[in-house]
Amino acid sequence: MTDDILEIMTADKLPSPDERLQQEFNRWADAGEGEKMERHHLDITEKTMRLMDLRAGERVLDMGCGSGWATRMLARMVGGARPGFGQVVGIDISDEMVRQARASSKDFKNVRFEVGSAAQIPWEGNSFDKVLSVESFYYYPDQERALAELFRVMAPRGRLFVLINLYKDNPYSLQWVPKLKVPVHVRSAAEYVELLKAHGFENVEYKLIPDDTPTPENYQTTSFHSLDDLKAFKKIGALLLMASKPDLRNPARG
Numbered sequence: 001m002t003d004d005i006l007e008i009m010t011a012d013k014l015p016s017p018d019e020r021l022q023q024e025f026n027r028w029a030d031a032g033e034g035e036k037m038e039r040h041h042l043d044i045t046e047k048t049m050r051l052m053d054l055r056a057g058e059r060v061l062d063m064g065c066g067s068g069w070a071t072r073m074l075a076r077m078v079g080g081a082r083p084g085f086g087q088v089v090g091i092d093i094s095d096e097m098v099r100q101a102r103a104s105s106k107d108f109k110n111v112r113f114e115v116g117s118a119a120q121i122p123w124e125g126n127s128f129d130k131v132l133s134v135e136s137f138y139y140y141p142d143q144e145r146a147l148a149e150l151f152r153v154m155a156p157r158g159r160l161f162v163l164i165n166l167y168k169d170n171p172y173s174l175q176w177v178p179k180l181k182v183p184v185h186v187r188s189a190a191e192y193v194e195l196l197k198a199h200g201f202e203n204v205e206y207k208l209i210p211d212d213t214p215t216p217e218n219y220q221t222t223s224f225h226s227l228d229d230l231k232a233f234k235k236i237g238a239l240l241l242m243a244s245k246p247d248l249r250n251p252a253r254g
């Protein structure tokens with residue numbers, strides 16, 4: 001009896017999957033990883049932004065924005081339009097990442113950052129013309145719920161761009177899985193396409209985005225078994241999922 005009660009009490013104290021993510025990415029932020037990720041993700045993100053066909057005045061969401069460097073790049077691309085348009089919102093589960101993102105974005109009038117989970121995006125429906133998510137989606141504990149939420153906040157005919165570095169078809173990326181301190185999803189491109197279609201997205205397609213950043217011969221990698229594996233990983237590249245929301249509006253909540 002006493003043991004049962006103890007077990008229940010311990011279970012009660014276990015952090016939820018979202019709390020674990022927040023703790024882990026707060027740790028990353030404190031260790032300066034938010035800034036470092038810009039270097040690691042810049043090449044594939046720039047290539048993705050070129051495909052996004054961004055225009056002045058568009059409203060954009062950066063889901064899992066980390067320290068906000070990509071959010072600021074998006075803000076430069078869509079800013080300068082009429083007041084209230086050309087806004088970019090960065091949302092992240094890590095309050096420490098969001099604190100850093102806000103601190104680095106004081107000069108931007110068209111950027112806003114919020115702490116929030118992909119499972120419950122703190123924004124009203126039908127809002128965003130474009131959504132970008134860089135290296136974040138495979139961490140979402142409930143990817144189906146995250147897709148339903150992304151669908152909800154996207155404007156009718158809005159476009160979704162999800163970059164994923166950890167996926168089945170790039171076998172080198174699987175070397176990280178045992179090193180990560182939080183669970184991740186490992187799906188193939190074909191499985192992701194089916195998932196997006198099942199959630200009502202249209203024009204679902206994918207593209208592999210190689211990372212053409214040169215790898216210095218003296219680079220110390222902790223994530224890969226060898227420098228050759230890192231180079232092979234970059235050559236295959238990241239998975240970019242692209243999709244549209246159909247021309248429909250979600251009803252207001254409640």
Ligand SMILES: C[S@@+](CC[C@H](N)C(=O)[O-])C[C@H]1O[C@@H](n2cnc3c(N)ncnc32)[C@H](O)[C@@H]1O
Nearest residue numbers: 025037064065066092093094117118134136139
């Ligand atoms: C690998 S980092 C990438 C950050 C940023 N996009 C970049 O490229 O620098 C993953 C980010 O996703 C965020 N994240 C993970 N799970 C999340 C969730 N369920 N909801 C919202 N953000 C999440 C983390 O806090 C972290 O900042």
